[in-house]
Amino acid sequence: MTPQAVRALLARGDTAAALAASTAGVAGPDRAAWLMLHAEVLRAAGRDLEAEPVLRRAIAASPESPVRRHNLAALLGDLGRDAEAETEARTALAAGGDAPETWLVLARALQGQNRFDEADAAYGEAIRRRPDYLPALQERAQLVWMRTGQLAPALAVTHHLPEAAATRRLVEAALYEAAGDPDSAFAACRRGPLDAALTVRSVGLGTRVDPTAALRLAEEALRAFGPQRPVLLALAEARLATGDAAGAEAPVAEALDQDPADQYALALLTTIWRLRGDPRYAALHDHEGLVSTRTLDTPPGWATLDAYLDDLAAALGRIHAFDAHPLNQSVRGGSQASVRLESHPDPAVRAFFAAIDGPIRRHVAMTGPGDDPFRRRHTGDYRLAGLWSVRLTAGGSHVDHVHPRGWISSACYIDLPEAVAGDDRQGWLRFGRSPVVTGQDLPPERWVQPQRGLLALFPSYMWHGVQPFSEGVRLTIAFDVVPA
Template identity: 30%
Template sequence: MALNIQQDLQKSLTLHQSGKTDEAIKICRNILDVSPKEPNTLQLLGVFTKATGDFDGAEKYMRASLSVNKQQPHVYNNLGNLYNELDLYDAAIECYKQATKLNEKYADAWFNWAIILEKMSDFSGGVGCIEKAINCDPYQAKYYNLLGLLYKRQENFPEAIRMFEIALKLQPGYLKAIHNLGAVYREEERYDEARNCFNFVLNTKPDQVETWEAIGSLYHSTEDFDRAIVAYQKLLALEPENLKIHRVLNNMMWETGHHDGFLNSYIHAMDSCPNSPALVAAYAEELALGGTYDQAMDIIEKAVQENGEHPELLHRLAQIKLKTGNRKQARHLLEKTLEITTDNDEYYTDFAELLLEDGDYDYALKQTEFAEKINPDYQKIWAIRGDCWRLSGDDRFHWLCDYENLVQPMEIKTPKGYGHIDEFNEALEEALTKLHITDVNPRDQTLIGGTQTVGDLYLNRNPVIQKLRLAVLDAAQRYIKALPDDDTHPHLRRKTQMLKFTGAWSVRLKSAGFHVDHYHPKGWISGPYYVKLPAEVNDSTMDSDRPGWVNFGASRFGPEESRTPKRIIKPMAGLQVFFPSYMWHGTNAFQSDEIRMTAPCDIVPL
């Protein structure tokens, strides 16, 4: 009987490998009818069931196999892979620990453990695991590729390059390693070598989405806009619903004067995916940004008529109705949206914002309670609550928006290698100026009369920008350390010295430029670093119009007389101002032939 089981299991494995998984599952179940605790059958059935997408069933069979025989490292490894796909990282790690405890030479288990640690941003731990995998089996190209990625994440680019080169010696033409090598070359500003890597990948396998994005971004940042457009269009032909790339492509086309074909990417994508509410909603949003409200509403209403009342479409239509002043219809649409779906914090807060503007503060606060259950750290919740409390005379407004203590201007420490902060700022201005590659005001930002850099500033490897990043991080840690403790406060309860930047950019305002009042809905701590200021700003006093100064608390809600700043700060070069991301803030316009340059950022707990 044992021989028959082994033969049947081998047959099931062959069927699975040839794509006949259902037949393989049937064989395994027949075996279990005769021998219900046969561990090899249970574990294989787990593998086959996982392949069908039944993860709960797969876990059940693998666990059943281990309950019969705990000495199966390969089953722990497979179960760990299952948990990995479910993003249950702690459970996956426990499985890999068991697998490597049972077999210290189990290279693939060490490799899979390293993959999890890379996802968890534990790069040093990942390096330790993958090095153990390499010690067990030094001839696997994928191990060196992962080690290279981990070194890249640690910004150890020379070692990353060396690992990718080893991977390519072991496996010439290994496209993942070639792509990753190109990405590191780009970090080191070895642009020709990066392009060569990306082009090799695309010439070999033209459907590599991540490589089209990488080469498009490279062309974009090096101001080769025509080639960037082609690369992004190639990507969208493969992934028509990639909304991030639609935005990047069309913003770039607008800002660089490539107006022919502007927004056409959405039209082509909707031809490919005619039933995609996300595409219709995104296209309508772009049209509304340009003021073509009627066209935006028409395409949504047509999509609703053809495909039904999808919440994403109703929500976007409500937003456009609000912009055209049709508040009654907007409210009806938002109410209908929330009848359909109850798990979207943005829908609740947008409805709350409408109620806030209508003066229905209690009902608005009720919507923020629903949103808080979904995402308590969503800063828009607290911005709306602050306005409701302020306008209803609730003292909690002063607790939430303590402008004197929570808004703090801080001088950064002069980075090493510079004798004075002015010397550093001159070098920083020179580096940032090169990144302001257009003269066109961005369509979708809060600045008026200026430009903004593309992408995440702190990913730029220029040494002076990296020194700014470290100096701002140090200042942020000092800011946080000085804050009081309060586990009930949405800003203070997140206090930690473990921080990460979720965005950084540079803004260059020209004469008459300013920031409209706004807040940052997805941050925690926000704030600008002041790089260069016009003489008009430097020489101004409290008795003047305070040109170029930054103000806090001037919300756009409530009676006009209530929309006044609660605190205003004079910027100075070398100063970083930190504040809760939910606080309203903006700047005053200035008149000068000189520019006003800043480098703002958003920070969240790690």
């Protein structure tokens, strides 16, 4: 098989076949090129740790290759090994690899080490080489926003671009939405020609601002861009916002045919079923069979769970360095930080994997296999697919959301404000309140009162959010689980 054929398999989502082909290719001629492709396939399969030695073998065959050094730097950054990622990115740049992508990898590595001024400068170098480079613009604007909580300096990141530039409008829309101004976000999206991404974003914002206009945009997008999954989901949102739950079901079903694991599409479908009184809703929102709360196991090295949580809270406190929440996330009134278990230097952070392994396995065993969209993915084993920490301060909350690429999602409580002990549900986790505009009241169906050391586990398609609280700090770790 040729490398082009392997990449075609990846494009179709057939990672198993691509992995088998790239494994065979490594044993044949042109071994160095196949090693690079094999590492790419391993990463697509979510096997980043296995990709690292493969990339290092490819580099050994051509140590001066800036492309191979860049790829290793990007991988190390994704693994949370930011100092090593910085070294490899600088090596790639010194070898002549002056691509904006490499400057972006360097900026992320510097930001991961809390060297924010240097990160800002590296983002600037990426943008100088490609002025409309969307990832660099988004991340630089987000860095400014999270450091300051101020909208004006974050918006200034894109002011070198024309007001009608699509990239500028996407970044500005995200910033306005993060600042709680959906009207300005909607206006920013529509300040020029609409491509597919801007149309989808406009529809989502428009359902809260002008549902009729949102529906018109969604229908135009379907005609212009065809039945792409984001367009289909935007159309369903717009129909729900105008009260047409029956008409929303067909585009969601088509989107799920394209990607049955899309948890956001599944959340929309179950919302439609709830609105229409469809009995299938209850099966997928079986809170007794699919949701559980479990106490963390005390990991080796600590005498008690409280002692472990004290050390973990102190370590997480050193990780959180921002004043404002990130863009395009559910956090409001706090900060969010990504955490890599495998490579973090603090022993309490690394031990978190041991603390959650038993509770996750007991939860997976409880849910069991079956034929519904959740249980049919059951393999009996799991792997983590992202882990992050959230630090909410007084007035903080989570807007209702789902985790689109997960299977099982979580909330683990490390430190809590006194307010969560009350009966008014301050800081509590809620399930079932849909953020999608539907014209009907869909209140929460279940509440979980946080307790220190408690781990809540639930299907990733379930809408969930957090009530605001009046004072103190609410420190959590969250992660997604997918079948292994």
